[in-house]
Amino acid sequence: MPEYLTPGVYLEETSFRSKSIEGVATSTFGVAGLTRYGPTPYDITPPGSARLPMTPQPTLVTSFTEFERAFGGLGDVGAGADQRNYLAFAARAFFGNGGRRLYVSRVFPFTQDANNLIDLTANFATLPLTAPAAGPPPVPPAPAAPPAAVWRARWPGIAGNEFSIKVSLQRSKNVLIGAAPAAAPGAPAKPGVLQGLGLDAVIEMYAGDAKIPPGTDPKTGKPNAPTAGNLRIVGSDGKGNQTLIDPATGAPTPVPSAGALASHLTVTVTVSWGRRIDVYPGLELGTTHPRSIAKVLQAADPTDESSLVWLDLSSAPPSPADLLTALLTLNQPTYLAGGTEGVALSADDVKGEKADPDDVNKAATGLEALLEVEDIAIVASPNAVSFSSEGERKTAVDDLIAHCEAPHAYRIGIIDPPENQSLSEVRTFRSQFDSTYAALYYPWLEIVDPTVKVDPSAAPARLALPPSGFTAGIYARTDVQRGVHKAPANEVILGITKFVQNVTYDRQAVLNPEGINALRFFEGRANRVWGARTVSSDPEWKYVNVRRLFIYLEHSIDKSTQWAVFEPNNERLWASIRQSIEDFLLVVWRTGALMGTKPEEAFFVRCDRTTMAQNDLDNGRLICLIGVAPTYPAEFVIFRIGQWTADAQQA
Structure with a gap:
């Protein structure tokens, strides 16, 4: 009350x-x-x-x-x-x-491995990516390094072997470093400000009056790979100020003053399967960026719920420079391999x-x-x-x-x-x-x-x-x-x-x-x-x-009628349930689903003391009896035809 x-x-x-x-x-x-x-x-x-x-x-x-x-x-x-x-x-x-x-x-x-676990190599098509080492290989050859990344089909099956991946590089053509706010008299000059970039974005720095090259060489069609030593990651000093982090050393450096040149590096991933082509533009290389390639193309809950592949960086998480170098090896469509149909x-x-x-x-x-x-x-x-x-x-x-x-x-x-x-x-x-x-x-x-x-x-x-x-x-x-x-x-x-x-x-x-x-x-x-x-x-x-x-x-x-559960089991509830079901069956009867020329001939609903004993009430049971007269299909349509004369009486 x-x-x-x-x-x-x-x-x-x-x-x-x-x-x-x-x-x-x-x-x-x-x-x-x-x-x-x-x-x-x-x-x-x-x-x-x-x-x-x-x-x-x-x-x-x-x-x-x-x-x-x-x-x-x-x-x-x-x-x-x-x-x-x-x-x-x-x-x-x-x-x-x-x-x-x-x-x-x-x-x-699924095909299982020796430990009775799902066998990755036998069920899922993959494409390992290894960042190429600089210079000639050592002699004797060193043990094979783990891949920088692995493209995997999101779902098992031999169809994954038909997926091809192509990666292209994009460079921003805008100067990304703006003028710093004016410093107080006698105070040191403030660094420049990176415009429009979130944390963990990757940029490439240029010295002097260098020109920003295009993402792809117009003559060869191959990506213009950045110089690893010029890459920087946008970070924060914890006080609300931007910093640049050298991926090789992890050391933070201040943002250069206005006038320096830099380009924002992103990649576009194109996944093809027959006539289907999925394009994912502007993906970031940093793993914590909202548009990170590792987040947009992840296995569980990706941006595109129907995406075909995901990027696995778990074996040896690479630096942005190594990841970019490995990704750019896919400048031409390259197919995944190794997927099977499991067992019978x-x-x-x-x-x-x-x-x-x-x-x-x-x-x-x-x-x-x-x-x-x-x-x-x-x-x-x-x-x-x-x-x-x-x-x-x-x-x-x-x-x-x-x-x-x-x-x-x-x-x-x-x-x-x-x-x-x-x-x-x-x-x-x-x-x-x-x-x-x-x-x-x-x-x-x-x-x-x-x-x-x-x-x-x-x-x-x-x-x-x-x-x-x-x-x-x-x-x-x-x-x-x-x-x-x-x-x-x-x-x-x-x-x-x-x-x-x-x-x-x-x-x-x-x-x-x-x-x-x-x-x-x-x-x-x-x-x-x-x-x-x-x-x-x-x-x-x-x-x-x-x-x-x-x-x-x-x-x-x-x-x-789930609303009736735990309601007071009394005449008021019984009457409400009867009325609800009768109204519903009346609509069903009017559609022609039930027999009868009037509702009383088509159905009945009983929910009162005649359907429940005191023992039912004591044990929390509400019992409602419903009877309906369904219409049966006219499976056999019979016409009886006989001869008769004009003066004969109809039988």
């Missing part, structure tokens, strides 16, 4: 309406599997450095262009026998059929591991990572079809079903059958599963292979793909256009040439009763999804749209 202690007028805001329930999104797709590149959790420790945990969450992309930037294109991937990039093709098919939001949990089966993918890799509650640096992986994303409503494992072992394929599907059946998961899984299966084989495959939270589609689909260059003198290359990406896009498209209560069937599949196997009327008569959704071609009506059943033996949950409608209702009510 508010306190009223001082006489006066008190204004208080209150609410006289029930709290509303907002429907959740149902069209968000989640996938886990192999991609060419991109974020995946790992924990590496470069030689001589502290622990470097990388703990990215599943990445949200809203177009296939975003997917390509984050995870690469459609090229082959993986170290197994089947290296087709099923996940990338599924993402392309999802967006091509109307999908809008996709979460990707990249899986990478397994079903356990796709399933992943839960996040470690005792170690904040150990993130969830695979499907377990998708379980932490609340928005996902549709899930698939496109790489499950790539396993050569029947046992591995079944395990992968079982893991997908278990993922969807997990408490508070609120999602449905799409199962892909193995490639080139006959009707008998796909029926045998289907018979291994029984779940109301999964659906199986058959057969595979054929597209024009977008990875093969078009040859006008030859027929277009074709490629067979599993149906999960296409059907997930149709789920999303149907949800947006009609609603989750509409069965995602009798919908056109876009972006395909044909189905690998032709399912006819008689063949579907074998598949449909067993919960295998057929994909069929109809003359004049294109290629369509012609089934909407789950892989369940329970007739109450036979249809995909009924299961997804209940997922939608349960998730929406769960999410929007």
Whole structure:
């Protein structure tokens, strides 16, 4: 109760309406599997450095262009026998059929070293940089010095070997030393003032009337390397005055008087991968500068979250002069090397591991990572079809079903059958599963292979793909256009040439009763999804749209009634909850998702003394009973036609 202690007028805001329930999104797709590149959790420790945990969450992309930037294109991937990039093709098919939001949990089966740690040399493409020694090499040769820096791919995979790096030098053409403030009479002259430079910037000093050379020799195209002895680092004397630090000795020197020449040295790094070109201009060489190359291009939380590479200075932190000399050796595009695809993918890799509650640096992986994303409503494992072992394929599907059946998961899984299966084989495959939270589609689909260059003198290359990406896009498209209560069937599949196997009327008569959704071609009506059943033996949950409608209702009510927890458990709370749920179900009924000509026929909500005993109240339980009458799809439309005569009576 508010306190009223001082006489006066008190204004208080209150609410006289029930709290509303907002429907959740149902069209968000989640996938886990192999991609060419991109974020995946790992924990590496470069030689001589502290622990470097990388703990990215599943990445949200809203177009296939975003997917390509984050995870690469459609090229082959993986170290197994089947290296087709099923996940990338599924993402392309999802967006091509109307999908809008996709979460990707990249899986990478790392190669381990002798200490059971991630092997840097076997998983990540690298490019070591060593500052060239002055003069001829000593005799006998000295032991190899550690590199001044190492460019590393941020994420593992053989795609890193296609990254090229080019570094160019920029010199400011302005005089950076301004006139000092006037000194008091009899006081020593004050040094000049560096204009517009932050601490840890690197400059090059010039004597007398020397001209500032350009960053690159216009004749040779090579950078005009600065003289190491002329480099200075902008520092502070601790009293608010600028100083210059000689990187060779570390000794501070005052800023020269006005009239001296200096140029501000920065580098531009260009990282290329195929048609993608990332340019990072004006990077500083000092490690503490806000625009430091080591900060902008760092492994964790870089300025560009989609950056391809990072600069590792942990092995032997170089001076700015040595770092600049080493960087300028990359005046032409130079490729990283050494990245591999790790080991062959397994079903356990796709399933992943839960996040470690005792170690904040150990993130969830695979499907377990998708379980932490609340928005996902549709899930698939496109790489499950790539396993050569029947046992591995079944395990992968079982893991997908278990993922969807997990408490508070609120999602449905799409199962892909193995490639080139006959009707008998796909029926045998289907018979291994029984779940109301999964659906199986058959057969595979054929597209024009977008990875093969078009040859006008030859027929277009074709490629067979599993149906999960296409059907997930149709789920999303149907949800947006009609609603989750509409069965995602009798919908056109876009972006395909044909189905690998032709399912006819008689063949579907074998598949449909067993919960295998057929994909069929109809003359004049294109290629369509012609089934909407789950892989369940329970007739109450036979249809995909009924299961997804209940997922939608349960998730929406769960999410929007959290305010009720720890409220006083009395009639006032019960009435408020009843009103909130009834208002929500009334809106759902008006969309056509529920049966009945009036709300009383479509649903009921009970939350009172008839649903709770005193023991429930004593133990803090509020029990609300909700009944809804869902609409079932008109799977069999029957017209009965018979002959009759004009004088006959209608039966």
